[in-house]
Amino acid sequence: MLLNQIKILGRVWTQKVIENGITQTAPGSIKYLLFGARPSQQSISIKFGKLGEILAMKMINDSPHLSLLECGVRCIDEESKKNKDFDLVWADHEKKIIGYRELKGNIEMDSEKIPATIEKVNELMEHLTAKEDYKDYTIDSGILNWSIYDRSILTKGKSNIKKCEQSGVKVEHMGDFLKTINFEWEQADYYNYMKELGAMVETGLFTDNS
Numbered sequence: 001m002l003l004n005q006i007k008i009l010g011r012v013w014t015q016k017v018i019e020n021g022i023t024q025t026a027p028g029s030i031k032y033l034l035f036g037a038r039p040s041q042q043s044i045s046i047k048f049g050k051l052g053e054i055l056a057m058k059m060i061n062d063s064p065h066l067s068l069l070e071c072g073v074r075c076i077d078e079e080s081k082k083n084k085d086f087d088l089v090w091a092d093h094e095k096k097i098i099g100y101r102e103l104k105g106n107i108e109m110d111s112e113k114i115p116a117t118i119e120k121v122n123e124l125m126e127h128l129t130a131k132e133d134y135k136d137y138t139i140d141s142g143i144l145n146w147s148i149y150d151r152s153i154l155t156k157g158k159s160n161i162k163k164c165e166q167s168g169v170k171v172e173h174m175g176d177f178l179k180t181i182n183f184e185w186e187q188a189d190y191y192n193y194m195k196e197l198g199a200m201v202e203t204g205l206f207t208d209n210s
Contacts, residue, residue, distance in 0.1 A: 025040055
């Protein structure tokens with residue numbers, strides 16, 4: 001089952017992160033004073049920022065109706081040798097759609113990052129639109145805030161989403177994205193799985209991947 005393969009991939013990736021070491025809180029901080037050595041929340045957030053990309057790529061790559069296109073750093077201007085990082089790009093050749101998402105684990109971006117993110121999404125959309133290979137395709141671009149399944153639970157970050165959407169850049173969450181790519185993963189199970197990975201980090205114990 002594809003979902004089970006997705007979950008195994010996330011567990012194996014998390015195990016490798018743990019094996020490579022996660023920064024611990026150290027003497028000199030209040031967190032260390034109150035709780036002792038614990039995995040640094042900042043370190044976890046930075047390392048796990050890639051998890052959403054890895055899982056989303058796997059969903060698309062193994063899909064019978066979608067094709068994962070080149071992701072990562074790509075040249076968008078041969079003359080100036082300008083490079084940009086494409087988080088997630090895929091094609092639905094049957095529906096003639098090219099999908100592009102800028103992935104954000106944390107939607108609470110600071111005031112400087114919001115305009116930069118909007119500019120990047122628009123710039124990469126223009127690049128994809130201009131490609132001769134995609135001239136007959138619709139470009140579906142936006143931001144994927146994958147750390148939540150549904151926007152209704154948000155208590156922070158709504159103003160950032162509003163700024164993006166008012167600028168014409170849509171913001172999806174995991175539930176929206178799953179509908180877009182026609183992949184089934186129930187909300188409760190998604191959150192339970194992510195908490196499972198969090199428990200692995202906190203305890204340092206690996207999960208059986210069978």
